[in-house]
Amino acid sequence: MRSTIAPRISLIIYLLALMLPVYWLINLSLRTNADIMSGMALWPHHPTLEKYRAIFADPTWVHAFGVSLSYVAINTVISVSVALPAAYAFNRYRFVGDKHLFFWLFTNLMAPSAVFALPFFNLFYAVGLFDTVWAVALAHCLFNVPLAVWILEGFVGGVPREIDETAAIDGYSFPRFFLRLFLPLIANGIGVTAFFCFMFSWVEQLLATTLTSSNALPFAAVMTRSYSASGMDWSLLAAAGVLTMVPGAVVIWFVRNHIAKGFALGRV
Amino acid sequence: MMDKPWNNKAWFFILPVLALVLFSSVLPVMTVVNYSLQDSMGVNNFFWNGDAWFRDLLDPSTEIGARFADALLRTFAFSFAALAVEIPLGIAVALCLPRRGWAVGISLVVTALPMLIPWNVVGTMWQIFARQDIGLFGAALTGIGLPYNVTQDSVSAWVTIVVIDVWHWTPLVILLSYAGLRAIPDAYYQAARIDGASRWAVFVNIELPKLRKVLVIAVLLRFMQTFMIYTEPVVVTGGGPGSATTFLSIDLVKIAIGQVDVGSAAAMSLVYYIIILTACWIFFTIMTQLERRGDS
Known part of the structure; x- marks a missing residue:
């Protein structure tokens, strides 16, 4: 240079x-x-700090913040845990329809929320999950599960196959091998995947607001609603906006050293 | 990777994913297909309508067809404008990022922050930022004498939406390019130095070819995301002034939920989805081809 x-x-x-x-x-x-x-x-x-105090004193805001964090957490846990075995299978084996299936998963990553909003509304209404954190958590699986499979597949590929074979020779059963030996090897990958699931679930608002009405209204939706109700309370709106950045900033600080590697390996 | 063992039992590993995606993707899509072929008279009173919605939609001489064609064109124009700025800017900034030292972590965190803000908050933030009375951006532009007004003037609205998207998503291009750049071994740069190559020559002959793969991914992701843009324009311009920034997603939600015109909204959804799938397939093919070439 x-x-x-x-x-x-x-x-x-x-x-x-x-x-x-x-x-x-x-x-x-x-x-x-x-x-x-x-x-x-x-x-x-x-x-x-008047507006921040007002937000923390109002149960609606506090509740909504909890709602947002809980559906994001549920979604991240579901996405990563179902994606782990799938990523392993896609990377290690060939099977009937593997390529088509991988492509099909990939297309879901690109599914426009606007197309899904109305059918999701009907679906979750019909199964009685409407206006719960589960509705949003499951709806976000639409794009987060394929995303998790996609990223994890890259990390699984970074582990040499000899390790699987050695473990089998040493008499490890598959579940024991997978949980005790393999998962620690891709711990960074799991961290990076969880980060991306968190990110996409946290920022998505169209589905999150369509699938909730009062009990499970996400924080950012309370924000939108509060400005139609009270005229323009710019200062309150700004304070709420600042608060929505905090979880993201905290999470990204933890993965800062892995994020570039995650992008390279996991091809997000 | 031709030596992977053939094992159909691997399907059991895929089952949980499959079950979940069947529920969260196939079921809703089938609902949409169902709607698109029917017409409704009031609530829950549907009758078969065949391909009529599709014929209307794809014929620009009908009202809905013209509306669809306009929205489609606008969306493509927007995707193109955003990509034309974001990709070069992203590469340029990635080249400026430090490779080691204390500044790496902090630069990456700051760069990535916009991507972690909920989309409607991004909208609100820019709605405030672009106002002439209380926003720095709007006030500054008005201050230097530009006719800037997001809610009245369609050029301003367009510029603002593109600027928001650039602000929001160039970080993705930066992080992808940065990851690609870090994968280039130092030996390449040393060789170039010995040859006395100029900075530009290093970029064109070493960095750009190595970035090809991540750039394909960046273009794919950015094309898809810009093509699906919804929340930010809804918050900032509401699709206006007039319908200047009414992109496909916005029109779709307006028709489906605003006008409860489920049939034509569903037909529109499907055509929209098919465009996305086609683009997706093209990119996927290019990408697997690149990967195969990288393996050999």
């Missing part, structure tokens, strides 16, 4: 531009509505 100054500066400019809308949201969330409407200010002159 001859010169590293120009790339550094470009990178810093890009990252600052990326953070500008986020910063603006934080800025507004720390000001009162009267303050916001009275004119532009590049930083909050009289910062206040």
Whole structure:
């Protein structure tokens, strides 16, 4: 590398531009509505946590935050656990219809939520799951299960097949081999997969709002509803928006060292 | 990978996935197929309608057909505009990212953050950011004398939606390209240095060929996601002004839920889905071909 100054500066400019809308949201969330409407200010002159306090004091918001986190967690656990054996099978064996099946799974990854919203509504209504966290968790399996299979298949491929054979010779039964030897070997892969499942379930809102009405309304939906109800409480809206970024930021911090590798190996 | 053992018992490993996907994908799709062939008179009173919805939809001289053709064109234009910015920008930023040291972690976390924000929050954030009275972006553009107004002016609305998508999803292209770049052995760069190759020559002859595979994936994912865009334009422009930013997904939801016109919405869904499947199949074929070439 001859010169590293120009790339550094470009990178810093890009990252600052990326953070500008986020910063603006934080800025507004720390000001009162009267303050916001009275004119532009590049930083909050009289910062206040009033709106955050209001959100934490309101059971609707707190409940909705719990709802969002629980369907995301349920979905991640289901997706990763059903995808593990499938990823192993796709990588290690050939069987009738394997290629077609893999392609078909892959197409579900691309399924447009708008196409599925209405049929899902009918389906979950019919089986009595409408307005529960399970409806959203299962609906998000539509794209997260294929995604998990796809990423994990890449990680399974990174483990040499000799390990399977040695374990079989050493007298390991298959379940014991899979759980005790194989899973620890792809632990990073499982982490990265869980991260992506978390991400896509956390950000998806069309299905999440279509399949819930009051009991299991996700956080971001309460947000949309609150601004139609109370006129424009910009400051409250901004504070809620800032809060929705927190779980994502926390999760990504944990996988930061694996994320690039996950992208390369897992071909997300 | 031709030496994989043939074993049909592997199907048992696939069963849980299959059961789940049958429930969450095949069942809903069949419901859509069912709707698309029927007409309804009030609630739960359906009768056979054959292919009439499809004939209307694919004939641009009917009202729904014209609407569909317009939305389709707009969606393609949007996908194209977003990809044209995101792919070059993503590669450029990936080239600037540090390869080692303390700055790697923090740069990656900051880069990836926009992708972890719920989509309607992204919409709300930009709705605020683009306003002339309280938003920095809107105020700055108006301040330098540009006729900028998201809700009134269709050019502004378009620019805003594309900027939002670039802001939101260029990180995906960056992370993919960065992963591809990290897979290039240092020896390649050393060889280039000995040969006295210029920065541009290194990019064209070493980096770009190695990036081909991840770029195919990036183009595929970004095409699909832009083609399905829904939440952000709904929040920011509501599909307007007029129908300037009414993309396919938005129109679909408007017809299905807003107008309760289930039959034509279902037919539209299927045509839309078939376009996506075709694109998917083309990309998948290219990708497996690339992988096979990489193996040999």
